[in-house]
Amino acid sequence: MSFYLSTIAVYFCVDLLAAWALNMQFGWAGIPNFAFILTQAAGAYMYAVVALGPSGGLTAFQHYILGASLPFPLPLLVAAGAGGVVALALGLITLRPLRRDYQAAVFLLFAVIASDVVSADVGLFNGSNGLAAVPQPFSSLQTTLGLGGYQWLYAGFTAVICLGGLSLVRGLGGSGWQRALRAARDDEAGARALGVNPAVLRLQVFFIGGMLAGLSGGLLVGFISAWSPGAWEYSETFAILTGIILGGVSNNWGVFVGTFLVQIAFQELTALFLPQIGYPGLSDALVWVVIGVLWLLVIYFRPRGILPERRTRMSTLQPSTSPEMSDAD
């Protein structure tokens, strides 16, 4: 059980990091980034190939590009960078010339195409079989701490990174930059008429969100040691998005609650505690049905989510009145 809980804890932190990242792009900037999972996948793959060592070496059964064995924190940095770069590339292609409703479709297409390409091109990341035997960081500790202890250590490490992500998100949250981004989301022409340049802001939020997503992918693959196209189907983006919408768009704690409900309570715990019904895979499919229904229910009955976005009151922004007393709503 402890083994299982530590696994869940790692998953939750990874999902949360990704959800906060996607919320920046979707909640703050209003960009329907349905290709979000690509940036997480980029981080995971890049982490794997710079940790696995040369292709054809010890793991001769799989083929991949690059192939290095960088010492531990470095693969994580590579993962973050990869996520950022992929997000930036996506943003450069989709963000500027397209209307928002077409954007959503283009993002979705990218997610599907990328999955097909990676599955088909065996030389890239070992095709549809994916990469396995990715070394876990400081795996020698597994002998001293025991596997259970090591898992909790990893969970703790992931939680620390997650907290770092939270402080970044919170710091950006009240900034003029974020306000300009939200303004451009609400009325692009109006924002531009006030001197805001939405194109630049959106590329920036893509890059930052992509870095966090890449980091989350790296953390995940460092834990589970394997990564394949099955792990990043485009539908995963919808799961993250459902958590955000259910919990509360643009509310960090709302995203926390929603992510827990969707990713952990529905996906993991149901898989554990509900008996397998019908043919194999049916209960998994049913979870997706539940997620779809949830989405509809939220939109109908609680469109701003369980914890709606918090109103920024003038008194919190003004020097004259005390800045501590705030948000007594």
Place this chain on the structure above:
Amino acid sequence: MPTETSNLSATQMPSAPVLAASDICVRYGGVEAVAGASLTIPTPQVVGLIGPNGAGKSSLLAAIGGQSRAASGRVTFDGEDVTQLPPHQRARRGILRTFQTASVFDGLTVFENLLVAGLGDQGSRLRGALLRTPALHARERATAARAARVLEEFEISHIADHYGRELSGGQRRLVEIARCLMRSPKLLLLDEPMVGVAPHLVERIGEHCRAICERSVAILIVEHSMEVIGSICDRVVVMASGEVIDDGSFASVMKGESVREAYLA
């Protein structure tokens, strides 16, 4: 900056006009909305832009503000050719505007709406958001204080914490104008700011226009009500079918034939 202090007497100095738009054409597909219109605003004054529906008033404003790229013609602002500049660059130089359909950021509070405009480009940079330097903090405080003052001036402090989506039509107009002021405009373009506004607010918006102009801000205002135009404008420009057909004082324009013809045509 250079034009700011030297000529307080408002006599015609050889300094560059605030705005000179010449031979502007704006086309939407096959429709020629503005067909070679010219308009100069030499010094800060309130200029009314009138004309029947579809005359091209909004399109001319868009060509000046940068929302529509002029197919031909030149827009010079404060001595600088801004014809090729995108709208946000023009705003940074001091051309601010409101829209025929009021633009308010619905997901931001009224106070935040003002801050977006007030912090400017420096205050909304990512680097600033990441580093949070003391200089930026000071700037944010100053902007917040300024926003509070502008809200007071417009007598809308009580809705500071309302979301844009919670405002009435008249409040939206006031917020939109107040927001422009946060950026210290040199030229303010107002597209029918009184539409959908309760009568007592119409009067107040008119007073605000006069007060803003007193602070050396040129105003170009599109308005259908002759009463409003007559009471606040120093000068009136008449458009019809994409062209400027008359330009002068309110009295002289009213006496002329062109207005009657334009509205009857």
